[in-house]
Structure formats: structure tokens, C-alpha cells
Amino acid sequence: MGSAHSRHITEGKVPGLELAAIADFLPEKAEMFPDAKFFNSGADLIASGEVDAVIIATPHYDHTVLGIAALEAGLHVLVEKPISVHKADCEKLIAAHTNKDLVFAAMFNQRTDPRYIKLKKMIDGGEFGKINRVQWTITDWFRTEHYYASGGWRATWKGEGGGVLLNQCPHQLDLWQWLFGVPSSVRAHIEIGRFHDIEVEDDVTAYLRYENGMSGVFITTTGEAPGTNRLEIAAERGRIIVEGTNITWTRNEEETSTFSATTDQGFARPEVWNIEIPFKDTGEQHIGIMKNFANVILKGDKLIAPAAEGIHSVELANAMIFSGTNDCTVQMPLDAAAYETQLMDRIKNSTHVKKVKDAGASSDDFSNSF
Numbered sequence: 001m002g003s004a005h006s007r008h009i010t011e012g013k014v015p016g017l018e019l020a021a022i023a024d025f026l027p028e029k030a031e032m033f034p035d036a037k038f039f040n041s042g043a044d045l046i047a048s049g050e051v052d053a054v055i056i057a058t059p060h061y062d063h064t065v066l067g068i069a070a071l072e073a074g075l076h077v078l079v080e081k082p083i084s085v086h087k088a089d090c091e092k093l094i095a096a097h098t099n100k101d102l103v104f105a106a107m108f109n110q111r112t113d114p115r116y117i118k119l120k121k122m123i124d125g126g127e128f129g130k131i132n133r134v135q136w137t138i139t140d141w142f143r144t145e146h147y148y149a150s151g152g153w154r155a156t157w158k159g160e161g162g163g164v165l166l167n168q169c170p171h172q173l174d175l176w177q178w179l180f181g182v183p184s185s186v187r188a189h190i191e192i193g194r195f196h197d198i199e200v201e202d203d204v205t206a207y208l209r210y211e212n213g214m215s216g217v218f219i220t221t222t223g224e225a226p227g228t229n230r231l232e233i234a235a236e237r238g239r240i241i242v243e244g245t246n247i248t249w250t251r252n253e254e255e256t257s258t259f260s261a262t263t264d265q266g267f268a269r270p271e272v273w274n275i276e277i278p279f280k281d282t283g284e285q286h287i288g289i290m291k292n293f294a295n296v297i298l299k300g301d302k303l304i305a306p307a308a309e310g311i312h313s314v315e316l317a318n319a320m321i322f323s324g325t326n327d328c329t330v331q332m333p334l335d336a337a338a339y340e341t342q343l344m345d346r347i348k349n350s351t352h353v354k355k356v357k358d359a360g361a362s363s364d365d366f367s368n369s370f
Helices: 002-010 027-032 042-048 061-072 087-095 114-124 170-180 256-262 285-299 307-326 336-349
Strands: 021-023 037-039 053-056 076-079 104-106 131-138 185-192 201-209 215-221 229-235 238-243 246-252 272-278 329-331 367-369
Touching: 002 285, 021 027, 021 042, 027 037, 037 042, 042 053, 042 061, 053 061, 053 285, 061 076, 061 087, 076 285, 076 307, 087 307, 087 336, 104 285, 104 307, 114 170, 114 238, 114 246, 131 170, 170 215, 170 307, 185 307, 201 307, 307 329, 307 336
Parallel strands: 021 037, 053 076, 076 104, 131 215
Antiparallel strands: 021 367, 131 229, 185 201, 185 329, 201 215, 229 238, 238 246, 246 272
16 A cells, blocks of 8 residues: 555645655665655654655554654654554554644545445434444455465464454444444454464454444455445435445335334335435545645645544454454443453464465555655
């Protein structure tokens, strides 16, 4: 992702940004962007005085360390997802943002998708009425054994801090909390290495409960092909489905609870309207987040994805892992210290031997700044 972000900047796709420097532990990466100054580490780049802002696109644990260093150095920061591996590190990173003149953003690029923007507007506007149930089946994250062997940090507790929940699903978990809020409790079933030779989760089914009575089911895996990406919302004013490039709303003419309480028929259902809202594309994604980042700094625009909100998706992922590995219901907010302790124990006691193919050439090990 660091390589991709850098190319977007050098190709002029992000007005207001100039690629001034990059940092990586592989010196050959300097050849990819010869006009940018090269540093052997993110820390050296941050301390150099050569940049006004940084994009942090490194393995997950470094997000916290480099993010704190950059904020303390007076730099604007755009950090890749997840903002940290676990909730306690999120709190440390967010606490370092004491200078509110600095823009601190997260790469939640799916917040630029017109489908989710429209959905949020309709939810916040009350158009669906009370939401009773949400189910998101997001299983089109299929990954092969070769993918997991492409970097030594991948799919390990020490290198990545988790599996599908920490790598692929921060986007959906961010959208979940952005649209529906944070639940009051989480109960999850997770499987470690069900489909791959890895030590972290690659199959998850979670049940989420809310104080207002709403329930949710979140299903994800990297072992299913072709997989599904289907978000279904059951609300008082009907059923809403987000799948493909459409929002489909089967809209009740009368709210479900009102109809149920007032009809004199035992098997009747409310009359419905069938509404389809099509979308041509998925928005500007990463480029849109970077454009917004630049425009907030230069023009005072509103931030699409404040990094401080990134703690919620991490907390949801942590709660699901904690619940699944301890066979318990997690009451929210999650006990950050308890989760961190268990994560450190997993790292310390790991006996998993990983086969790595060409790890040194993995673009995912690339960190860049501008």
C-alpha cells in the first residue's frame, strides 16, 4: 500500500501533496521513487525535518510507534488501517494527538463509497425507522497460502496481531460502527487456521447486542471462494440490502410493529414498495482519503476519517478474538489491559513455524512518507 500511495502522489492524482521522502529497510526501494529522499527507517525520516506530513503504511505494530513519533514531531499523520493492533495501543496513539492543529487521519477508504455515504445519511435521517437486526456476510476476502507466505509478519500474533479481523476487516468493522454504533456486548466463534497454515483467525462468526435491542451478526473468512459481500438491515420500515453496486429497499408502507399491533389478520404483512438505488462506482477510495487529508490541511475541510475513530474497529476486532478464544461474552467497553495481556502471552508462547516465500520483496513491508 505504501508503494501505491506513493505512486498516486507522484502521478499527480492527489493535488496538494508532493512526495518529498520515503523510508524503508530495503535500500532498493529508493529506485522506485528517485526524486524523493530516501531514509532507512521511518524514525529517521520523521526526525529529518524534510516533510510536513507522513503516511504510515507499515506492518501493524509500527503504526503506534511511528504515529506517536510523527505527532510529537509536529507532523500531520495519515495512518493505514488498523490504526493500532489492540485497544491499549490505540489509546496511546490517540493520546499523543495533543496538538489539534495537526491533522490526524486514518485510511478508511470505504467511507468514500457512495453506497455507504447514502446509507449513513438515510440511517441518520431516520428514513428506515428503528433498526432491529443487521447481518453482514463479508466472505469475499479469499486469500491463498502463497499470500500468507509472502511476508514474515503476516498472519502471526507478533507481526500482525491477528488475522482476517485485523487485516481485511478493519474496513467493514469501521463501517459497522460508523453506521450502527458500538454494541453493548459481543459473543464470537472464531477458528484459528481453519483454512490456512497460520496461527491466527481466518474464520469468524460474531453476535453483537445493543442497548436499544438491536442485534447484529458479522460473518467473515479468508477461506471461501468466490465469497459474498452482503449487508442486510431489518428495520421497522422494511428490509435494506447492500450488495454489488445497489442498495435495495423493500419498504413497508406501515412500520412493522404498528402493523402487527393494529391488524385484525393473523398472517398479513404490510404492503411494500420496491426501491432500488443504483451506484456507478465505489468512489475515490484511497485517493479520496488522501485528497481529503490534503484539503483539511490546506483548506480547512472536514475530515472524512478521523484517526481517533479508528479505536472502535480495533476494539470490535479485539472483542471478537477475546470472546472466541475465551468462550465468553464480552461486555463493552473491552478491558484493554486484559486483552493486551493475553495477546502478549500468545506472542510469547507461539510455537508456530512459518514458511516464508520471497518475504523481502513483499510490497506490504514498504513504509513511506511525504
